[in-house]
Amino acid sequence: MKRLMAIMAGVVVGVGLTAASQASAESDVRLTGAGATFPAPLYKKWVVDFEKAPGGQNARIDYNSIGSGGGVKGITDKTVAFGASDAPLNKKEIAALGGPEAIVQVPSCAGAVVPAFNLPGVTGEVKFTGELMAKIFQGKIAKWNDPAIEHLNPGIKFPNLNITPAWRSDGSGTNYVFTNYLATQSEDFKSTIGTGKQVQWPTGQGGKGNEGVAAIVQQTPGALGYIEVNYANANKIAYGSVKNRAGKFVKATTDAVSAAGSAAAAHFKGTVLAADLWNQPGEDAYPIAAFTYLIVYKDLNNLKSMDEAKALTTFLHWAVTSGQSTARELDYAPLSPEVQKKVIEALDTITYQGKPVK
Amino acid sequence: MKRMGDAILGALARGAAVTVVLMLAVLVGVLLVRSIPSLRVFGPGFFVSSAWRPNEIERPVKDASGKVVIEDGEVKTETVPPEFGALPVIYGTAVTSVIALLFAVPLSLGTALFIVRVAPRLRVAAPVSFLVEFLASIPSIAYGIWGLFVLAPFLRDYVEPPLSRLFMAVPGLGWLASETIRSAGGQTIAKPLPLTGRDLLCGGLILGIMILPIITAVSRDVLRTVPRGQIEGTLALGATWWQSCVAMLRYSRAGLFGAIMLGLARAAGETMAVAMVIGNNNQLVPSPFAPAQTMSSLLANEFAEAGRGLHTSALLEVALILLVMSLVFNIIARWLVVGKGARTAASA
Secondary structure: OHHHHHHHHHHHHHHHHHHHHHHHHHHOEEEEEEEOOOOHHHHHHHHHHHOOOOOOOOEEEEEEOOOHHHHHHHHHOOOOOEEEEOOOOOHHHHHHOOOOOOEEEEEEEEEEEEEEEOOOOOOOOOEEOHHHHHHHHOOOOOEOOOHHHHHHOOOOOOOOOEOEEEEEOOOOHHHHHHHHHHHHHOHHHHHHOOOOOOOOOOOOEEEOHHHHHHHHHHHOOOEEEEEEHHHHHHOOOOEOEEEOOOOOEEOOOHHHHHHHHHHHHHHOOOOEOOOOOOOOOOOOOOOOEEEEEEEEEOEOOOOOOHHHHHHHHHHHHHHHOOOHHHHHHOOOEOOOHHHHHHHHHHHOOOEEOOEEOO | OHHHHHHHHHHHHHHHHHHHHHHHHHHHHHHHHHHHHHHHHHHHHHHOOOOEEOOOEEEEOEOOOOOEOEEOOEEOEEEEOOEEOOHHHHHHHHHHHHHHHHHHHHHHHHHHHHHHHHOOHHHHHHHHHHHHHHHHOOOHHHHHHHHHHHHHHHHHHHHHHHHHHHHHHOOOOHHHOEEEEEOOOOOEEEEEOOOOOOOHHHHHHHHHHHHHHHHHHHHHHHHHOOOHHHHHHHHHOOOOHHHHHHHHHHHOHHHHHHHHHHHHHHHHHOOHHHHHHOOOOOOOOOOOOOOOOOHHHHHHHHHHHOOOOHHHHHHHHHHHHHHHHHHHHHHHHHHHHOOOOOOOOOOO
């Protein structure tokens, strides 16, 4: 009987607590962002951490990783408070959003794409150049023991194995970065395959998402795929170093990507910040990298109240400053101080119905 | 009072039926309208083109002798617009469906015959029926994961290497295991395909397993409608058990064909499992060991990021083709199974 009473008391308290939390939830500000899948693990951590950060206690932000295209569509249709995209907005998209004066686009962090491979029995660091990868993904080099590969890696004995190129079959920022980088390294690649979020590869296999490409690489001896560095690290997939513009072979690390970002910051102008991170100068810069972007309206009149506008700008400020240490923990490259300064300047221009949000 | 209840229920039922029909009409209508940009640009060529390139390409203009044209000291470039064609996915859908049927039809008809003619009804037939139908309740994604991690490596290591060697050794069958590629010199050469297990064969087999339950269940019901007199008649005329079974199959051939068509419709529309094991390459290579793409796997892969414009329109045109195809398969199947007055699972 005593036990029954205890259970009943527990139930009553539990119900009370739920009611209380529901009551407080009603006064909360709720915002939704949507877009890119590549930074989704970071953004999802950010929105949870932000609830404990100063200014974020009353805010609940949801992030839906529906893809960059969906993020741009969402912010254009004003169905989300902020959009996220791996590729910067193009001219047409900016026009659809009301022109460069109407929006703020800032990088939130940067990521690297690495050549991941499955070579049983091969140890040591495998080196790649952009030119070599362009030929492999065009089907012009089909065997691992090709002289071009052996010449680049004199210490390594490669097996007589077919190369199975593995690529992203879905439209993605990863494709965008990788093809743009290869286009800087090979004129032939640029004029036959070209660049974009999705291209037509002449050979190999497609996987949906990083996990799809990773599955192909892990299962297929001889596969060479390109995936996000954090995904490769988390799944312990081997990847090689890539020759950068300065002629050095660099393995992707958060520092090597941040180094590439510093060089690119000089190109930032206005409030629509965009810079290509691939093939940047600098001794330590990793060459296959890109920013990922957050997009909001400069005047947040798509939101319902000043409170919402405040919560959103506080979140964005917090993300590009305090949130950057989380980025590093999750293998995303944090913004370098030069980039951060420009990002904060752009965020400071945000208004709500003409009034500055502070 | 009773009369009013009748009226209300009648109206509700009528409304429900109209809603369902309207939903299909709206679906076709929306797909048709959104496909218009693609229909306009590519026309009927959409069905025979094997290009699928969503990105623009900027390339140097070359003159007749193959030299780069230079204007005002700069290399003159041209922009090649995106190009779409549905032939590779139509081909991929057709081939995986055929492989699926080759695998599933003998197994399904055998099982159905076993359940109807061989197995003691309660002790064996009921559990076998249940287990086969249980296959239908396994989610598509589970088949996909099994295909990706179990079936594909198995095919790659144990089934495809001997088959590939066999095809390459027999004159005239080499095309079944090789692809022709354009070499650096410009001539085309055939080289054996690297075997990965994620290809048309694997996609077809997975589909075959997935359509087993529907074909088995419908053909079991069709076979049960064969009049007892018919069976006993054949036996009385001195037919062996085997001959009697053949007569039974022949008697219900229209219904069985309908069952197969229902399986085909399901195979053509199946998405996630196929997308995981087919290799997702929009190419047209005749070998079953080549990675390929089906209409539905193409949609699953590309729709989310296609953005606005021609790419989405082309994808929706593919969806429209798929919808019309499934509709035709289903109509033929219903007509064959139900139209003959048979009471089967398909008519329920």
